Amino acid sequence: MVGSQLANASNFTLDLAIAVYAVAMLGYALDLMVRGQARVAGMAARGAGREGGEPAGEPVPAEALVAAAAPGGLAGPASAGGMSPADLAAFGAEPAEPSELADLAGGGTDAGPPAGLSPGSPDPAATSRWPGSRWLRRAFALTCAGLVLQLAAMVLRGIAEHRLPWGNMFEFIVAISCAAVLALVGAAVRFRSYYMGLFVLLPVVVALGVDVTIVYTAAGPLVPALQSYWLGVHVTAMIIAMGMFIFGAVVTVLYLLAERSERRAAAAGGAGPGGTGGILALLPRAQALDRLAYRAVLFAFPAWTFGVIAGAIWADHAWGRYWGWDPKETWSFITWVVYASFLHARATAGWRGRRAAVIQLAGFACVLFNLVGINLWVAGLHSYAGLH
Amino acid sequence: MTADQPAPAGQTDAQVRLGLAGWLRWGWRQLTSMRTALVLLFLLALASIPGSLLPQEGINPQAVSQYYAAHPALAPFLGRLSAFNVFGAPWFAAIYLLLFTSLAGCVLPRAFRLARSAGQPPPNAPRHLSRLPHSVRLSTPAGPDEALACASGMLAARRFRTRRGDGWVSAEKGYLHEVGNLVFHIALLGLLASVALGALVGYKGNRLLVAGDTFANSPTGLDVLRPGRLISGGDLQPFSITLDRFTARYVSAGPERGQPAYFGAALRYNTSPGAPMRPYNLQVNHPLIVDGVRVFLIGHGYAPVFKVTDGTGAVVYDQATPFIPLEQAGLTSAGVVKVPDARPEGLGFAGVFLPTAVGVNGRLASAFPAALFPRVSLVSYAGNLGMDGGQPQSVYNLDISRMHQLAVRPVPLAPGQSITLPQGRGKLTFQGYRQWVSLAITYDPGQFPALISAIAALAGLILSFAVRRRRVFIRALQASADDELAAAEPAPHAVVEVAGLTRSDAAGGFEEEFAELVGQLRGALDRVAPASDAPVLVKGE
Numbered sequence: 001m002v003g004s005q006l007a008n009a010s011n012f013t014l015d016l017a018i019a020v021y022a023v024a025m026l027g028y029a030l031d032l033m034v035r036g037q038a039r040v041a042g043m044a045a046r047g048a049g050r051e052g053g054e055p056a057g058e059p060v061p062a063e064a065l066v067a068a069a070a071p072g073g074l075a076g077p078a079s080a081g082g083m084s085p086a087d088l089a090a091f092g093a094e095p096a097e098p099s100e101l102a103d104l105a106g107g108g109t110d111a112g113p114p115a116g117l118s119p120g121s122p123d124p125a126a127t128s129r130w131p132g133s134r135w136l137r138r139a140f141a142l143t144c145a146g147l148v149l150q151l152a153a154m155v156l157r158g159i160a161e162h163r164l165p166w167g168n169m170f171e172f173i174v175a176i177s178c179a180a181v182l183a184l185v186g187a188a189v190r191f192r193s194y195y196m197g198l199f200v201l202l203p204v205v206v207a208l209g210v211d212v213t214i215v216y217t218a219a220g221p222l223v224p225a226l227q228s229y230w231l232g233v234h235v236t237a238m239i240i241a242m243g244m245f246i247f248g249a250v251v252t253v254l255y256l257l258a259e260r261s262e263r264r265a266a267a268a269g270g271a272g273p274g275g276t277g278g279i280l281a282l283l284p285r286a287q288a289l290d291r292l293a294y295r296a297v298l299f300a301f302p303a304w305t306f307g308v309i310a311g312a313i314w315a316d317h318a319w320g321r322y323w324g325w326d327p328k329e330t331w332s333f334i335t336w337v338v339y340a341s342f343l344h345a346r347a348t349a350g351w352r353g354r355r356a357a358v359i360q361l362a363g364f365a366c367v368l369f370n371l372v373g374i375n376l377w378v379a380g381l382h383s384y385a386g387l388h
Numbered sequence: 389m390t391a392d393q394p395a396p397a398g399q400t401d402a403q404v405r406l407g408l409a410g411w412l413r414w415g416w417r418q419l420t421s422m423r424t425a426l427v428l429l430f431l432l433a434l435a436s437i438p439g440s441l442l443p444q445e446g447i448n449p450q451a452v453s454q455y456y457a458a459h460p461a462l463a464p465f466l467g468r469l470s471a472f473n474v475f476g477a478p479w480f481a482a483i484y485l486l487l488f489t490s491l492a493g494c495v496l497p498r499a500f501r502l503a504r505s506a507g508q509p510p511p512n513a514p515r516h517l518s519r520l521p522h523s524v525r526l527s528t529p530a531g532p533d534e535a536l537a538c539a540s541g542m543l544a545a546r547r548f549r550t551r552r553g554d555g556w557v558s559a560e561k562g563y564l565h566e567v568g569n570l571v572f573h574i575a576l577l578g579l580l581a582s583v584a585l586g587a588l589v590g591y592k593g594n595r596l597l598v599a600g601d602t603f604a605n606s607p608t609g610l611d612v613l614r615p616g617r618l619i620s621g622g623d624l625q626p627f628s629i630t631l632d633r634f635t636a637r638y639v640s641a642g643p644e645r646g647q648p649a650y651f652g653a654a655l656r657y658n659t660s661p662g663a664p665m666r667p668y669n670l671q672v673n674h675p676l677i678v679d680g681v682r683v684f685l686i687g688h689g690y691a692p693v694f695k696v697t698d699g700t701g702a703v704v705y706d707q708a709t710p711f712i713p714l715e716q717a718g719l720t721s722a723g724v725v726k727v728p729d730a731r732p733e734g735l736g737f738a739g740v741f742l743p744t745a746v747g748v749n750g751r752l753a754s755a756f757p758a759a760l761f762p763r764v765s766l767v768s769y770a771g772n773l774g775m776d777g778g779q780p781q782s783v784y785n786l787d788i789s790r791m792h793q794l795a796v797r798p799v800p801l802a803p804g805q806s807i808t809l810p811q812g813r814g815k816l817t818f819q820g821y822r823q824w825v826s827l828a829i830t831y832d833p834g835q836f837p838a839l840i841s842a843i844a845a846l847a848g849l850i851l852s853f854a855v856r857r858r859r860v861f862i863r864a865l866q867a868s869a870d871d872e873l874a875a876a877e878p879a880p881h882a883v884v885e886v887a888g889l890t891r892s893d894a895a896g897g898f899e900e901e902f903a904e905l906v907g908q909l910r911g912a913l914d915r916v917a918p919a920s921d922a923p924v925l926v927k928g929e
Binding site (some may be wrong): 193220256298301302305306307312313316317318320321322323324325326327330331333334337338340345347348350351366374 | 422423425429430431432436437439440441444446447474583592664671673675682684686830832835838839842843845846849850853905
């Protein structure tokens with residue numbers, strides 16, 4: 001049968017995608033290694049350079065980057081000078097991030113100067129949208145290739161089944177891991193967060209590995225309860241939101257590590273941001289990670305809200321009530337409330353930073369429990385996992 | 389306390405009242421603080437968890453009974469804590485009512501503040517623009533006034549609200565950020581009100597209706613009625629529905645044989661007693677909406693028609709008896725016939741209806757859900773049915789504890805066939821069958837407001853995340869001779885400082901917008917007073 005051949009082709013393509021992701025992870029790891037070595041070498045060179053009066057080692061002022069990026073050829077002698085956040089407090093401004101651009105760009109500059117320590121002149125590579133480092137570029141290209149393969153696997157399976165390929169838990173995990181990689185690629189291009197590659201692909205590859213071995217369900221028709229176009233609306237929104245939530249959670253874990261290392265460094269007497277060495281020194285500052293995670297949630301939260309509303313409309317059509325505290329509904333509500341807490345905590349003095357990050361991870365734990373726990377252990381109207 | 393000392397007494401009284409007001413104000417401030425809202429949000433999430441892990445009365449009452457049987461020690465304790473009715477529990481209501489009070493107390497004053505500030509111009513430009521997060525200095529051959537007019541025009545063209553002062557321009561944009569935020573929160577209040585409306589004046593009901601029968605939407609006409617708190621029997625919309633015919637079509641061949649392909653119930657209904665009847669074809673997912681009430685088709689089955697004559701020759705039973713499907717593939721259905729008034733003794737029959745009867749290894753089964761070869765197989769009992777004790781009985785169960793089985797040859801009956809009962813107890817005739825549908829009736833006046841509130845909340849959320857509120861300030865000064873820019877330029881007349889500030893740049897991108905604004909200003913200034921190779925001093929201090 002053509003359908004089963006297509007389904008087999010889909011499985012093969014998915015295996016291939018997982019392999020490509022694994023190789024991409026290797027590339028990201030190599031990039032970190034090369035940059036780590038360059039950083040050690042750079043520290044030694046800076047010690048020598050300082051004697052020669054080189055301006056190396058100064059952070060790029062964000063203003064210089066703004067000028068370089070601005071149309072109309074704005075350019076001029078960049079003078080160093082950070083502005084003090086205290087000046088802004090009077091206006092109730094968001095904490096500005098003078099070094100964020102420099103931090104993010106630092107991950108992508110060629111020859112790997114460590115984050116936040118690019119040379120003192122406006123570097124065209126620093127403002128480029130694409131990754132600068134050779135290994136990073138290769139790893140990112142592989143990530144994109146893996147994503148294309150994974151999308152192809154989903155399309156093949158959809159054609160084999162004559163339906164959207166997210167009707168059971170196996171397909172759902174494929175779809176949300178695909179959404180997580182999409183979030184990774186989108187954020188990388190938009191916010192130049194290429195450095196996230198290794199950390200996002202790690203859970204994606206593990207989840208896909210478990211998915212194709214343990215959770216696997218053969219291609220088949222949809223159970224009657226799911227035969228509705230609301231599947232396309234409600235479940236797709238949930239998939240996109242969950243992909244972004246995964247991305248946000250991974251960034252937040254890194255944030256918590258970076259924040260701890262910065263706190264320790266400050267306590268130890270100011271070795272400077274990321275001065276403790278290790279992988280963290282190659283990543284942007286904690287504040288930049290915090291903002292990246294926040295942006296992921298800012299995108300995911302409305303998507304989740306939309307998904308819940310679409311689910312309520314579907315429930316109303318199918319079951320005659322828009323909300324009935326079914327376990328899946330209850331946990332999507334709990335997830336929504338916890339992420340709403342995170343958004344509020346981030347705007348509340350005393351809760352910003354570490355506490356808000358912990359709340360975000362609690363929200364992600366709810367997402368995971370709703371996906372795994374409710375599907376496997378709690379019976380309800382949403383029992384479509386297809387597992388026996 | 390004496391009459392000639394009224395003043396101190398009054399004073400004390402005033403102090404007490406002031407103290408109380410002070411406490412109230414303090415309490416209100418605490419309640420409406422973000423910190424309290426956060427704690428309440430957490431509590432709401434936490435309180436919902438038992439509702440998903442323990443069986444709930446409103447969703448699955450049978451599971452609650454099972455839980456009581458399985459955990460006889462724990463269950464009554466949990467029951468006292470409303471753990472089996474979490475979402476109707478007083479403590480759950482306390483949390484969300486406090487949360488929404490806190491929300492209202494926070495959001496409404498903000499809405500008034502926004503309404504006031506909407507009519508006001510942007511604030512004065514700060515003195516030291518270079519201290520703002522984004523700032524740039526430009527030089528231009530144009531004069532300060534000319535430069536400011538140019539900047540003001542450029543910002544106004546970009547839909548900034550601008551204000552001109554002595555040597556400065558200030559501009560603000562992005563009020564929709566706060567508008568979106570407020571719309572989101574107020575819509576949540578609307579959502580709560582909609583849900584409350586549905587719980588107070590809505591109701592749900594069920595009715596099993598045999599073809600040919602009519603029912604009225606009233607407490608007696610419905611099999612089950614779950615009214616809202618403010619609903620009494622007389623408040624139900626007085627429509628009635630007659631089921632003329634139920635049609636089911638099934639896939640008749642191939643691997644999906646027996647799968648349903650179509651269900652349709654041909655109804656007639658009116659909106660009040662005596663009003664003309666109107667036809668409607670009720671289908672799954674196409675509810676009938678009558679007077680704001682939705683009627684769903686949620687099930688169907690067979691009702692065999694029996695006629696029972698007792699030992700005296702009197703017809704003691706003659707009606708269609710709904711049997712309940714035991715399985716969907718062949719719609720084998722079970723049911724009972726109760727004839728407590730038969731003489732000499734009460735009669736009872738329990739059995740199955742087989743739409744397409746076939747013999748499988750000597751046992752009867754139904755091979756197809758449509759009634760292609762209908763048969764009924766019954767076991768007959770005589771004795772006391774236990775229906776006079778006042779204890780309500782299910783119409784689908786026969787209590788045979790005080791009955792004895794009659795010796796009747798177990799032959800499946802075809803329509804028209806009879807069984808004659810031994811010892812002159814009479815006769816039962818299987819006259820044929822009718823079909824029945826099960827209808828769910830729901831009335832929820834909060835449903836549409838809830839949808840509107842949810843859409844408004846989502847729109848507000850997106851607006852508040854996508855729009856940033858930002859201010860741009862511009863100062864222009866006559867260039868002095870010792871200014872480094874003036875020294876570098878042949879004929880600069882003004883040094884223009886541009887600074888930007890954003891309060892809510894959640895999604896990022898203000899840097900880019902600011903750079904673009906500066907570029908546009910540069911271009912505008914060049915058009916006003918062309919300068920050759922005018923340098924820009926970035927962040928000069």
